[in-house]
Amino acid sequence: MPDAELSARPLGVAPIAATPAAIEADAWRAPRGRWLRKHPMLVLGAILLLAMAVVAGLAPWLATHDPQDLDPLARLQPPSLEHRFGTDALGRDVYSRALWGARVSLSVGLAVAVLSGAIGVVLGLVAGFVRPIEGLVMRVMDGLMAIPGILLAIAAMAVTRASLATVIVAITIPEVPRVVRLVRSLALTLREQLYVEAARAVGTRLPAILWRHVLPNMMAPLVVQATFVAASAVLIEAALSFLGVGVPGQTPSWGNMMAEGRNFVAVAFHTILYPGVLLALTVLAINLVGDGLRDALDPRLARQL
Amino acid sequence: MTLDAHVPAAADASVASTAGPAPLLAVDDLRVAFDTLSGPVRAVDGVSWRLEAGGTLGIVGESGCGKSVTALSILRLLRTPPARVSGSIRYRGDDLLARSERQMRRIRGGRISMIFQEPMTSLNPVLSIGRQIAETVVLHQRVGARVARDRAIEMLRLVQIAEAERRIDEYPHQLSGGMRQRVMIALALACHPEVLIADEPTTALDVTIQAQILALLNDLQRRLGMGVVLITHDLGVVAETCDRVVVMYAGRKVEEASTIDLFERPLHPYTRALMASMPSLNATAARLTEIPGMVPAAGELARAGCAFAARCTLAHARCRVESPALRDHGAGHLAACFALEDRPA
Numbered sequence: 085m086p087d088a089e090l091s092a093r094p095l096g097v098a099p100i101a102a103t104p105a106a107i108e109a110d111a112w113r114a115p116r117g118r119w120l121r122k123h124p125m126l127v128l129g130a131i132l133l134l135a136m137a138v139v140a141g142l143a144p145w146l147a148t149h150d151p152q153d154l155d156p157l158a159r160l161q162p163p164s165l166e167h168r169f170g171t172d173a174l175g176r177d178v179y180s181r182a183l184w185g186a187r188v189s190l191s192v193g194l195a196v197a198v199l200s201g202a203i204g205v206v207l208g209l210v211a212g213f214v215r216p217i218e219g220l221v222m223r224v225m226d227g228l229m230a231i232p233g234i235l236l237a238i239a240a241m242a243v244t245r246a247s248l249a250t251v252i253v254a255i256t257i258p259e260v261p262r263v264v265r266l267v268r269s270l271a272l273t274l275r276e277q278l279y280v281e282a283a284r285a286v287g288t289r290l291p292a293i294l295w296r297h298v299l300p301n302m303m304a305p306l307v308v309q310a311t312f313v314a315a316s317a318v319l320i321e322a323a324l325s326f327l328g329v330g331v332p333g334q335t336p337s338w339g340n341m342m343a344e345g346r347n348f349v350a351v352a353f354h355t356i357l358y359p360g361v362l363l364a365l366t367v368l369a370i371n372l373v374g375d376g377l378r379d380a381l382d383p384r385l386a387r388q389l
Numbered sequence: 390m391t392l393d394a395h396v397p398a399a400a401d402a403s404v405a406s407t408a409g410p411a412p413l414l415a416v417d418d419l420r421v422a423f424d425t426l427s428g429p430v431r432a433v434d435g436v437s438w439r440l441e442a443g444g445t446l447g448i449v450g451e452s453g454c455g456k457s458v459t460a461l462s463i464l465r466l467l468r469t470p471p472a473r474v475s476g477s478i479r480y481r482g483d484d485l486l487a488r489s490e491r492q493m494r495r496i497r498g499g500r501i502s503m504i505f506q507e508p509m510t511s512l513n514p515v516l517s518i519g520r521q522i523a524e525t526v527v528l529h530q531r532v533g534a535r536v537a538r539d540r541a542i543e544m545l546r547l548v549q550i551a552e553a554e555r556r557i558d559e560y561p562h563q564l565s566g567g568m569r570q571r572v573m574i575a576l577a578l579a580c581h582p583e584v585l586i587a588d589e590p591t592t593a594l595d596v597t598i599q600a601q602i603l604a605l606l607n608d609l610q611r612r613l614g615m616g617v618v619l620i621t622h623d624l625g626v627v628a629e630t631c632d633r634v635v636v637m638y639a640g641r642k643v644e645e646a647s648t649i650d651l652f653e654r655p656l657h658p659y660t661r662a663l664m665a666s667m668p669s670l671n672a673t674a675a676r677l678t679e680i681p682g683m684v685p686a687a688g689e690l691a692r693a694g695c696a697f698a699a700r701c702t703l704a705h706a707r708c709r710v711e712s713p714a715l716r717d718h719g720a721g722h723l724a725a726c727f728a729l730e731d732r733p734a
Contacts, residue, residue, distance in 0.1 A: 277510065278505055278507055278510040278511045279510060279511050279512055279513040279514075281466065281505070281511075282503075282505055282511045282512075282573070282576075283513070284466055284497070285464055285466060285497055285498065285502070285503040285505075285577075286497055286498030286502065286525045286528070286576065286577065286579075286580075287493075287494040287495060287496070287497035287498040287499060287525075287528060287529060288494075288498075288524075288525075288528060289494060292524075292528075296513070296516065296524065297513050297516075300513075300515040300516070301513070301514065301515055303515075
């Protein structure tokens with residue numbers, strides 16, 4: 085159809101005779117080149133986060149000492165060639181412990197983001213599409229949001245045994261309402277979209293409509309929200325560990341490293357400096373990625389956040 | 390059934406129902422009201438018509454006269470706490486209002502399909518068009534993905550999209566408005582429905598594309614033998630495509646006739662006013678004729694009297710207190726107006 089060819093493509097962008105492959109390559113080249121220039125912060129954050137993930141993943145190989153090894157003769161030593169970040173009050177290698185701590189922080193961040201995302205999507209869709217249940221779900225969420233997240237997490241930890249899994253669950257509970265609210269508001273917008281009505285008009289069942297038409301269209305803001313949930317989860321995990329209600333004491337985490345180092349700040353600042361800097365960098369990286377994604381993915385939808 | 394000419398609205402319209410087997414689609418005394426905070430609002434008020442296989446029925450009227458609500462209620466797409474639908478909608482004699490939601494899903498898209506006014510927003514932006522068509526096929530015909538994809542390509546060819554094999558993997562944003570409407574038609578026809586409801590299919594398109602889409606619909610209808618309900622506010626579109634026309638005003642059917650008869654002999658003052666307000670190619674007048682006043686909002690509809698009385702040049706006292714019933718003015722040409730009753734039919 086000549087008219088369609090003309091109207092589908094701005095004049096002069098691709099020669100009419102271009103092969104499908106060439107057109108496809110063309111369509112991809114432009115945005116890829118602009119990616120770094122248009123979203124430098126996103127790229128920076130992604131690199132930082134990736135580096136942190138590599139460090140956490142390779143912790144057993146990068147560590148110079150066993151993170152649990154006590155060396156009573158070398159306590160509170162400043163950074164040296166032997167102990168790159170120095171040693172703590174029990175003579176443990178801060179560098180090795182910090183690497184292992186990255187595992188806890190990142191896995192908590194990721195797990196909470198995925199878990200609260202999944203639960204939030206289900207509850208949010210139910211609230212958005214099943215009118216009778218909406219009130220119940222949203223009031224429970226409002227109730228959860230009325231309690232400060234960290235308190236809720238502490239309370240949840242208080243009734244269970246400390247482990248990585250229970251920390252993840254305890255942090256997920258206060259994060260779920262943030263996702264539910266977003267998903268419900270997106271669902272209320274999307275359910276009125278003409279293509280959802282069109283899908284109903286050809287006989288599509290509700291689950292299929294949700295899975296095929298509603299969910300994919302809320303991915304952009306959802307991913308952005310998930311990054312913020314991850315950042316907040318990393319912070320809450322550190323706070324829980326710092327307060328002594330996080331992961332078990334023998335597991336090195338940035339939070340409990342700082343808690344143990346806090347009595348020796350005056351003589352051994354490095355014990356608290358390195359985990360603190362790593363924590364800040366991680367949260368910064370996640371937030372940069374989140375902000376960058378919000379700008380990069382559909383800015384119109386993301387603004388509703 | 391005894392006919393009483395003084396019963397308002399639908400009773401007289403069923404004159405035609407005495408003939409032959411059950412029509413493809415018959416709407417009888419359809420009433421749709423919406424519950425609002427300020428009480429029920431009547432959007433459709435006792436509308437009846439029938440569609441025969443292979444026929445095209447045009448429904449014309451201004452914005453807000455109940456055309457689209459009629460279309461949506463046929464497929465039961467109105468949410469039915471706020472909406473209340475009564476009357477009967479019979480597909481091959483089978484009342485759709487009595488079907489379960491599960492049975493309706495099989496009818497939607499499989500037997501009766503619908504295309505919407507806005508091709509720009511009726512397609513899911515994150516799925517390729519082929520996927521959207523194939524999904525509908527799988528939904529209704531339990532075939533494999535491969536077969537469904539082939540069917541999608543075949544459908545795209547049917548709606549005259551060039552290079553269907555390549556286009557099938559494109560996303561809606563890569564297509565122009567006319568192309569998207571073609572895809573919507575392909576989607577609606579993928580399971581060979583017997584009835585196609587087209588709700589202002591060309592309103593959002595420019596004039597040349599409009600003509601192409603209408604020609605395509607006409608062609609497909611002839612080839613597939615579908616019945617088409619074409620909802621439009623454009624009498625030009627009606628003249629080109631329909632063989633029978635229902636004119637609606639404020640939720641009521643005010644006139645129904647064959648297309649030729651309607652254009653030759655418009656009876657209802659509203660139809661005549663509509664025709665008078667169409668720009669003519671050889672007119673020299675600078676200003677187009679218009680119908681004075683506005684369509685009453687559905688909430689403000691007068692409980693009694695003819696809804697058009699307030700804007701009608703022929704209105705007299707009786708029009709404001711009594712509703713005129715539809716009467717046959719020869720050759721199945723129905724119109725509801727007291728002014729017509731005074732003169733010989």
